[in-house]
Amino acid sequence: VxxxxxxxxxxxxxxxxxxxxxxxxxxxxxxxxxxxxxGPFDAVISDMAPKTSGIKATDEARSLRLAGKALEIATARGRPGSSFVAKVFMGGDFEDFRDQVRALFDEVKVVRPEATRGASMEVYLVGLRRKAPPPEAP
Known part of the structure; x- marks a missing residue:
């Protein structure tokens, strides 16, 4: 760990x-x-969150930047079959980010913890069973 x-x-x-x-x-x-x-990781779990500015679009973009870095690590260092979890503020580019995760994992879920405040757009994006990378061209 x-x-x-x-x-x-x-x-x-x-x-x-x-x-x-x-x-x-x-x-x-x-x-x-x-x-x-x-070595390779069995899971990359990110609870990172940006310092919020109060500007929704800015906070969402900062959140996706951090989640994107976690996904970079999962892509580079996660072994096939590994898992990925990242806290994300849902917003404008969330669907694009979820599509990136879907391309890498067999199953993708959006989880909103019960403890999350009602108006919060904070969710966890969960990727299960990382797909094996395609074979490299000769």
């Missing part, structure tokens, strides 16, 4: 859990993640 956050994370005592303070949007993020663990 690799836990990454932009703010310090409470340490875990389990040996199989590693945490790091990293900015997923930083240029060197992929390199630093590979230094923590360079």
């Amino acid at each position: 690799i836990g990454v956050d932009i703010v310090p994370i409470r340490p875990f005592s389990q040996r199989h859990v590693q945490t790091a303070v990293l900015d997923v949007l930083a240029d060197d993020f992929d390199k630093k993640l590979a230094e923590l663990y360079d």
Whole structure:
């Protein structure tokens, strides 16, 4: 288990859990993640959310940027059969993002937790059973 956050994370005592303070949007993020663990992932789970501005379109775009980075990681590092979960603010480009996830996973669900406030557009996009990448051309 690799836990990454932009703010310090409470340490875990389990040996199989590693945490790091990293900015997923930083240029060197992929390199630093590979230094923590360079193998494939069974799941990429993102609860990232932007600092909200109060401007709906801006907040939705920022949310999709973070979810897009999580999907990049799932695409590059997720093994076939792996899972993907990302928090997303539903809005203008949500359907396009869901289509990207559908192209990579056998099953895609939109989950709205009961604890989510009534007016909130926050949902979790869940991708199950990542498809194997197409074979590379010779």
